[in-house]
Structures are given as C-alpha cells and as structure tokens.
Amino acid sequence: MKPAAEEIWTWLDEVPDPEIPVISVVDLGIVRGVAWEGDTLEVAVTPTYSGCPATSVIAMDIETALRDRGIGAVRIKTQISPPWTTDWLSDKGREKLMDYGIAPPRAAGGPECCPRCKSTDVKRISQFGSTPCKAQWRCSDCLEPFDYFKCI
Amino acid sequence: MTQVDQGQLFEFLCRMGDNTLVLGHRVSEWCGHAPVLEEDIALANTALDLIGQTQMWLGLAAEVEGKGRSADDLAMRRDVWDFRNVLLVEQPNGDFGQTMMRQFLFDAWHLEMLKALTGSSNEQVAAIAAKAVKEVMYHVERSGDTVIGLGDGTSESHKRMQKALDLLWPYVGEMFVADAVDAAMAEAGVAPDLAELRTACDARVGAVLAEATLAIPEGGFAHKGGKTGVQHSEHLGHLLTQMQWLQRAYPGATW
Ligand SMILES: [Zn+2]
Numbered sequence: 001m002k003p004a005a006e007e008i009w010t011w012l013d014e015v016p017d018p019e020i021p022v023i024s025v026v027d028l029g030i031v032r033g034v035a036w037e038g039d040t041l042e043v044a045v046t047p048t049y050s051g052c053p054a055t056s057v058i059a060m061d062i063e064t065a066l067r068d069r070g071i072g073a074v075r076i077k078t079q080i081s082p083p084w085t086t087d088w089l090s091d092k093g094r095e096k097l098m099d100y101g102i103a104p105p106r107a108a109g110g111p112e113c114c115p116r117c118k119s120t121d122v123k124r125i126s127q128f129g130s131t132p133c134k135a136q137w138r139c140s141d142c143l144e145p146f147d148y149f150k151c152i
Numbered sequence: 153m154t155q156v157d158q159g160q161l162f163e164f165l166c167r168m169g170d171n172t173l174v175l176g177h178r179v180s181e182w183c184g185h186a187p188v189l190e191e192d193i194a195l196a197n198t199a200l201d202l203i204g205q206t207q208m209w210l211g212l213a214a215e216v217e218g219k220g221r222s223a224d225d226l227a228m229r230r231d232v233w234d235f236r237n238v239l240l241v242e243q244p245n246g247d248f249g250q251t252m253m254r255q256f257l258f259d260a261w262h263l264e265m266l267k268a269l270t271g272s273s274n275e276q277v278a279a280i281a282a283k284a285v286k287e288v289m290y291h292v293e294r295s296g297d298t299v300i301g302l303g304d305g306t307s308e309s310h311k312r313m314q315k316a317l318d319l320l321w322p323y324v325g326e327m328f329v330a331d332a333v334d335a336a337m338a339e340a341g342v343a344p345d346l347a348e349l350r351t352a353c354d355a356r357v358g359a360v361l362a363e364a365t366l367a368i369p370e371g372g373f374a375h376k377g378g379k380t381g382v383q384h385s386e387h388l389g390h391l392l393t394q395m396q397w398l399q400r401a402y403p404g405a406t407w
Binding site: 080085 | 197205275278280283290294
C-alpha cells in the first residue's frame with residue numbers, strides 16, 4: 001500500500017537541512033509538493049538560491065530518507081517557479097533558527113534582536129554571509145557577531 | 153505575438169548565460185584575495201549566484217538547441233568565438249575598485265533586464281528571471297554602495313574609481329544596442345526592447361555615480377562585438393584557458 005502524502009510530509013519534516021541541521025527541509029519551505037505518479041513518488045523541490053551548493057545534497061537526502069521508509073521509486077523534480085521566498089519558512093523553523101543563533105528573516109530587512117542576548121542594538125556588517133541565504137550582523141551590546149537569515 | 157525562431161532564442165539564452173558565466177568566473181578569481189574577509193565572502197557569494205543563474209540559462213539554451221548538449225557542455229566545450237557575453241564582463245578584474253565598478257555597471261543593466269524578463273512570453277524565461285532578479289537586487293545594492301563608498305572616499309580611492317569608470321564606461325553601450333536577435337526577441341515578447349531599459353538604468357547609474365562624486369566620461373563611443381561573438385577582447389581567451397582547462401585536458405571528467 002502506498003503511504004499517504006500527509007504521512008510522507010511528516011517523514012520529510014525529519015530530513016534536516018544540510019547547512020542548518022536544526023531545521024528540516026520542510027521548515028525551510030523548499031519542499032513544494034508530494035504526489036504519487038503511478039508507483040513513483042514525485043517530490044517537487046525548489047532551490048533557495050540558484051547557486052546554492054546544498055541543493056543537490058538536499059535532493060539526495062530526501063531520496064535516501066524516503067528509501068529508508070520503503071519507498072523505492074522516488075523522483076525529485078526541481079521546480080523554480082514560483083521562486084523560493086523566506087516567507088515560506090515555518091514558524092517552528094523560525095523559532096529553531098533563533099535558538100540556534102541565527103536571527104530569522106523579517107520583512108523589515110533586519111533582525112529583531114541579537115539571538116544571544118536579545119539586545120535590539122544590532123548593526124549590519126555585510127549583506128553577504130557564510131552561505132548565500134545569510135547576512136552578517138553584530139550585536140553592539142554583547143559584541144558577538146551573528147548570522148541573519150536574509151529576506152528574499 | 154510572432155512565433156520565435158528557435159535558433160535566435162538559443163542565441164539569446166546563450167547571451168544571458170554567458171554574461172553570468174563569464175562574470176561569475178571573473179568574480180570567483182577574487183576568492184581568497186579580497187581586501188577584507190567580508191568582501192571576500194560577498195564576492196564569492198555573488199559569483200555563486202551568477203554561476204547558479206548560468207546553469208538555468210545555459211540549461212534552457214541546451215534544451216532549446218535540442219542537440220543533446222548540456223549546460224556544462226556549453227560552458228566548458230565552446231571556444232571563444234561561440235561565446236555571446238558582452239565585452240564588459242570579460243574585462244580583467246584590475247584592482248578591487250575596478251572590479252566593483254564593472255560589477256555595478258553590469259548589475260544596473262542586469263536588474264532592469266531581469267525585471268523585464270519576468271514578464272516574458274516564454275514561461276521558462278520568466279521563471280528563471282523571477283528567481284534571478286531576487287539575487288541581483290542584493291548584488292546591485294552592494295555594488296552601488298561600494299562604488300559610492302570608494303568614489304566618495306579618500307583621494308586615492310576616488311582617483312582609482314574615476315580611472316575605473318573611464319576605462320569601463322565605453323563597454324556600457326553594448327548592453328543596450330539591439331541587433332537582429334534582440335529585435336526578434338522583443339517582437340515575440342520574449343525579451344524587452346533594450347533601448348527601453350536605458351532610462352531606468354541611466355537613472356540608477358547617474359544617481360549612484362553622482363553620489364560617488366564621479367564624472368561620467370563624455371562621448372558615446374561603445375565597444376561592440378561580444379554578444380554577437382564577432383570580436384571578443386583578447387581577455388576572454390585567457391579566461392577560458394583557465395576555466396575550461398580540466399574539461400579540455402580530460403574531456404567528460406566528472407567528480
Ligand atoms: Zn547580543
């Protein structure tokens with residue numbers, strides 16, 4: 001019997017993002033669809049940034065996770081439209097990011113506060129950070145630098 | 153809407169993909185060499201975005217061509233005369249200021265081009281543009297800020313930025329000159345009329361350069377021949393020898 005899409009979504013929610021392992025690929029909002037095409041499970045995945053090197057690793061991780069659950073035929077479909085947006089990050093994912101030390105994206109274009117000491121006195125160092133999806137900020141109170149998951 | 157000639161569509165897609173490929177490679181040459189760590193990271197991220205966009209453009213180009221070639225084949229197995237990038241992006245890095253000036257002049261055009269392409273009659277072109285435009289907004293914000301910071305900086309940085317602008321300005325015109333391929337794309341609604349991009353571009357470039365206290369060189373001379381492939385500058389060949397070395401020495405090599 002083929003597992004239902006709902007159940008598959010919960011399995012995928014256990015696949016960690018390779019760059020930020022505290023959130024899942026579902027939290028990140030890059031899994032866009034799960035559907036059976038005959039006996040093949042088609043999973044639509046959208047890349048975060050066009051050149052993100054994690055994209056192929058993510059596809060492999062999803063495939064492996066589903067095979068471990070007994071689904072033999074998996075097809076990963078790359079879907080670029082509509083383009084990924086940080087609006088698709090789950091609320092659970094946003095909280096986990098903050099706990100992990102990465103300030104979650106905000107429409108205002110900057111972090112709400114320092115993930116360490118919660119000070120709102122924060123300054124941008126660079127719009128580009130350790131991965132394409134992050135910017136570098138610094139807290140003026142505890143003086144620690146931190147990552148900000150930038151809006152796109 | 154007229155039916156678009158597939159050969160011309162292929163040419164157009166190669167132009168988009170070769171621009172991002174060649175500039176992406178140029179910018180990646182900075183990796184490990186930038187003046188400060190943050191700039192090194194920013195340059196590497198910009199290069200990564202551009203190479204990612206290249207995969208989409210050249211991937212679609214290969215599909216449209218229908219000869220079984222892949223994006224990698226197009227990137228790594230074509231020679232100079234088959235490249236369709238504008239001359240601006242193949243110009244050497246020079247110093248950091250020159251690199252950022254080249255980036256800004258390209259970004260200003262790139263952003264307007266991609267914005268227009270999000271409304272393309274070709275759905276795949278529109279989808280790639282919608283993806284890329286978000287990344288390029290960050291590129292132009294940074295390159296513009298850097299041009300302002302360095303232009304309106306010390307007397308030395310100002311001097312170098314003016315020199316970079318004098319050197320690169322004659323390469324701006326090519327991005328706006330339409331030929332038969334551009335005209336066919338515009339007629340089919342695939343791409344915008346290039347001349348129409350000029351107003352928005354000029355406004356941004358003019359405002360940034362004015363704030364940077366830099367003077368736009370006089371005269372309308374424009375170097376041409378890159379996007380038609382008729383006459384690339386000597387620099388592209390040198391770039392390709394480095395970029396394509398592995399695939400030339402070991403054809404078909406994979407990870
Ligand atoms: Zn703090």
